[in-house]
Amino acid sequence: EAQVTQNPRYLITVTGKKLTVTCSQNMNHEYMSWYRQDPGLGLRQIYYSMNVEVTDKGDVPEGYKVSRKEKRNFPLILESPSPNQTSLYFCASSPRGPTNEKLFFGSGTQLSVL
Amino acid sequence: AQSVSQHNHHVILSEAASLELGCNYSYGGTVNLFWYVQYPGQHLQLLLKYFSGDPLVKGIKGFEAEFIKSKFSFNLRKPSVQWSDTAEYFCAVEGGNQFYFGTGTSLTVIP
Secondary structure, eight states, X not given: OOXXXXXXXXXXXXXXXXXXXXXXXXXXXXXXXXXXXXXXXXXXXXXXXEETTEEEEOSOOTTOEEOOSSSSBOOEEESSOOXXXXXXXXXXXXXXXXXXXXXXXXXXEEEEEO | OOEEEOSOSEEEEETTOOXXXXXXXXXXXXXXXXXXXXXTTSOOEEEEEEOSSOSEEEOGGGOEEEEEGGGTEEXXXXXXXXXXXXXXXXXXXXXXXXXXXXXXXXXXXXX
């Protein structure tokens, strides 16, 4: 089944403890991106990647890192999480980039930073 | 700066009522426009999209949207809503390899 898989679905952590949220797609998509969803703010793009080893900042990249060593994986790394990073995170992918293509979304990761 | 505005934050309708959700955007170049839906407990799914051509686009589940370039708008409509349409709806604009989402409209349909 074609899908975008995020793990974990729920994560509670403490301030400063490094964490990684994984994202994997099995559709051979070139484009992948990360969003955070906050009440009243909608979805905001954190980072995106047009292809392997190509990543770019979105609207809210501060406090996050990403890597794209393989086409299928696009992990989101929080080196030193803070409470303001408590949010619902979505990974998404599309075949060749967002232009003229729809995004396929993962199921989301609810992160709470205490 | 690019932005997407959704005017209605919460909408409550009875079944069979008509729906129109507003979406306005600001972006200097060519844009592609989308409406996504997020049903309770699920991830976002594409409702419909506009890239070019006929400004009235039809999507899944009886939804449609009209692109009015002069008004920078892409409003979502459905003639008769159902209880199963209860969800959060996001307008999105793609420009320059980035997606910009609106803040979302929560729709509750009362049986």
